[in-house]
Amino acid sequence: MGVIIAFVNQKGGCAKTTSAIHFSLALASRNYRVLLIDLDPQGHATLGLGAEIDGDKPTLSEVLMHTPLTGVGPSLEQTMISVRPGLDLVPANLGLAALEAKLASSPGREERLSEHLAQVVPSWDLVFIDCPPNLGLLTINALVAAREAMIPVEPAPFAAQGAERVLDTIEMVKEITGHLVAARLLPVMVSPRDWHAKTSLAQLREKHSGMVVQETVRRSILFARAAAAGKGIGEIAPRARAWGDYQQAAKACASRWENARALQRPRFTGLMTVAGGVSFTHPDLKPEDILLAGEFNGWTPDAGVEVIRGERGSWRKFLAVDPGRYEYKFVYEGRWMPDPGNPRRIRNLHGTHNSLVDVPQSIPEYRVGTGRNLRLT
Ligand SMILES: Nc1ncnc2c1ncn2[C@@H]1O[C@H](COP(=O)(O)OP(=O)(O)O)[C@@H](O)[C@H]1O
Ligand SMILES: [Mg+2]
Structure with missing residues (x-):
């Protein structure tokens, strides 16, 4: 059974998409079967992986219009495209932007993605969801589906405040749906020699002890360059240190997810x-x-x-x-x-x-x- 992780932060430009892409690439190359879902109507993850969209395929917004329980409408599986060995992608489409309004009065609208994932998730080891830069219905759907919310934060003054809003939303999701999401903060865009960043990171670790990922990702201009080419930075600069950072962080997180799975599995196998x-x-x-x-x-x-x-x-x-x-x-x-x-x-x-x-x-x-x-x- 796959583990579902949502990359989330209502702030734009904080490396959600970059992290989702590089976690996917790092772990697919370590022989995990990875599925990446681009839930942002802007489609940055789709573009960042240089994915070719097949216009004949059903789109994610068409899938999410219907619950899979009725058997009406396309399935999530029909939207997927293979983008690298071991890495499949559910591309975004512009229709996702209108979906929030369309689903507004639909019962169970917070669980739509979760229901669709339940049909396919056993085929993947890891499912990553790249969320849009807001805490609307799409992000709520991701949080309801996910085991863990990965929140990229740049260690800078006030960075912790943005993370706090995500944590409030996670609390709200728990109250509404009873679904508990673990939260992790991933320090990104860290400048090694920046004294302020160091202090902010220390403060973040102190404030949210145990929630901050040990590994950090440094700042690199290669990220913007790789994204423009539809590639990961490891694909344009295999020896880039920032690529090493993502590989380390992804590897550490994956082994934590696997351990949690091993611990949880025999606990309660159900009926x-x-x-x-x-x-x-x-x-x-x-x-x-x-x-x-x-x-x-x-x-x-x-x-x-x-x-x-x-x-x-x-x-x-x-x-x-x-x-x-x-x-x-x-x-x-x-x-x-x-x-x-x-x-x-x-x-x-x-x-x-x-x-x-x-x-x-x-x-x-x-x-x-x-x-x-x-x-x-
Ligand atoms: N570690 C990093 N160092 C430098 N630039 C980065 C880093 N991570 C992301 N970026 C750049 O920051 C911008 C925003 O990142 P993105 O992943 O699109 O954020 P989000 O998905 O949260 O909106 C992009 O241009 C990306 O290339
Ligand atoms: Mg993004």
Whole structure:
């Protein structure tokens, strides 16, 4: 499953696009499968990579007009073009500028990009989103989809204030949608010998301790030159030190994302289909803290659920279910939520999402019977 990162800052000219492009190039050349989404109607990432637009393809704004759940309209995949080995791009188009107004009264408009990404994200290791220079609906869509917001900041007096507005927006996204985005500040355009920059950077690290990326990207005139040529700076000057900076920063961030993924994955794998029904466990919670409710048990939390207890407090819950398709949710500390371990979701009448599971006719690995056949790990 890919990790989605949004490059965001409402300020223009602070190196969002430059960072998104160079992270993409650096990590694609390290054999990550990378998808870059140009969400800025100005299309700077598209131009900066020298991408050739195919006029016959559907555009990103056409894709975002419709939710993928209805099956109407083009898919995100249809818009993609391959721009380098290992790097695919969803190019921007001018229609994105009008999209905010068109979507204004549409329910679930903040989740549109997230829904489309959920259909394709497993095919990429990393998905980067280059946001427009404002905190409008497109940026909100990116934040709702993303695991992490990467905020490029130039260490200068008052630079921290711009970052603060992004952090406020992230807080707002959490309140509106319940989606929590981690935030990182990436120091860019750092002049090595500038004493003011040094002081500002130290202040930034002190103010937002733990949030500032350790690696910094120095200032270089090569960035503007490379962008004009539709290339990354490593493609016009492989030995440029600023290219080395981006490679270092991207490498460090990627290994952090991978570790976070490794940590998160086994934590909660969500609902599994097993012989004769469905099953789940959680390594950090007690069985009474997380309950299962869905069409298979009349939406009554834990109705019919059997708790199988193992060694050292481990447990697994099992519910016998006939083959078929079911909508469900978990109830965690009294709050209903879709299954975080399951990307398949469907919008319900309340405008939130239910998870979706298909219980197959038979599962060959297990003997069909009750949950007692399950082994606890
Ligand atoms: N480290 C850097 N040193 C010098 N110029 C830079 C650097 N990073 C970006 N730039 C230049 O600054 C300008 C704005 O960068 P851009 O990435 O387009 O910002 P944004 O996407 O935030 O609007 C561009 O001309 C770009 O080439
Ligand atoms: Mg930009």
